[in-house]
Amino acid sequence: MEEFMGPGADLERMRRQLAQEAETYGVPFQGADRLYNTRLAQELALWAAAEKRGDEFLQAVYRAYFVEGKDISSPAVLARTAASVGLPAGRAAEILEMRTFSQAVEADWALSEGERVRLVPTLILDGDRLTGAQSHGALVEFLEKHGVAKRANAGG
Secondary structure, eight states, X not given: OHHHHOTTOOHHHHHHHHHHHHHHTTXXXXXXXXXXXXXXXXXXXXXXXXXXXXXXXXXXXXXIIIITOOOTTOHHHHHHHHHHTTOOHHHHHHHHHHTTTHHHHHHXXXXXXXXXXXXXXXXXXXXXXXXXXXXXXXXXXXHHHTTOOOOTTSXX
């Protein structure tokens, strides 16, 4: 993972910090020892969103990778993940094989390149940026600074 994070990156400290944040908010997290190419997952996520299952699919991909340690670059894993949220696995496999959403992902990447996004997550509001994994408090502060109102059904 060092090749993606740069020389001197303290990966163990990052893992501990993520695990602590996850525990604080009751989010399952086992960590990840390998990075996988997420291109196909991004393509399938766009299809899932078009089918009104985007959030569920993204949560299932998170679970597959960070909790179950699955290879989320695998079309078979992604098709099963789609099926786990009520999407037809066969159709998911077709979407991946035909690369139906490839151009849409390219457009998203071009937008990110144009905005000089180099780290995920990156939030951009009114030209102001918040990058990297952040605490809940930092996210709330950033959103409030830009006048984003809390939804009535958001809880807490």
